[in-house]
Amino acid sequence: MAVAVGIYTLVSEERLHDVLQTLHSFTELPIQLMDQSGQLLQSFGSSTRYCALLKKYIFTKGECFQLHLTAGRRAQSLGEAYIFSCHANLNHIAFPLQSQGELLGSIIVGPFVMDVPDSTLVSGVAESYHITPALSLELYDELRGLQVIPPARVNQLSRLID
Secondary structure (H helix, E strand, O other), rough: OHHHHHHHHHHHHHHHHHHHHHHHHHHOOEEEEEOOOOOOOEEEEEOOOHHHHHHHHHHOOOHHHHHHHHHHHHHHHHHEEEEEEEOOOOEEEEEEEEEEEEEEEEEEEEEEEEEOOHHHHHHHHHHOOOOHHHHHHHHHHOHHHOOOHHHHHHHHHHHHOO
């Protein structure tokens, strides 16, 4: 696992674990540490029920994984944290871990929403993916499980991660 060694030469595994665990405890958001190929190295928090339903019925295996990998690379090209929306219009923050211009891995924080979610979030997914009314209702019921972070706090959080 040479890539993971690369990440952990930048910051020790124990230190990354402590920092990410603290960040998760403070934000109560799911946090993932991935290597440059997208292999999950550490994870804190669990997926929301909303995401679990989408992964079970809508998204293909690996679709979220690929998006997180792409977001980590985008963050690297920006040289800073990258705030993005996933296929379900949920927000995340990708932070690149890099050394001498080489991406060693990424930290992905989220999902969350920046405003109180309403039926438009589900209807947008329903239109894009042609889901059944029953699944739409089930997703709507799970909206309350999404954490709301106002845009100003999202910007502060991305600076904190940097």
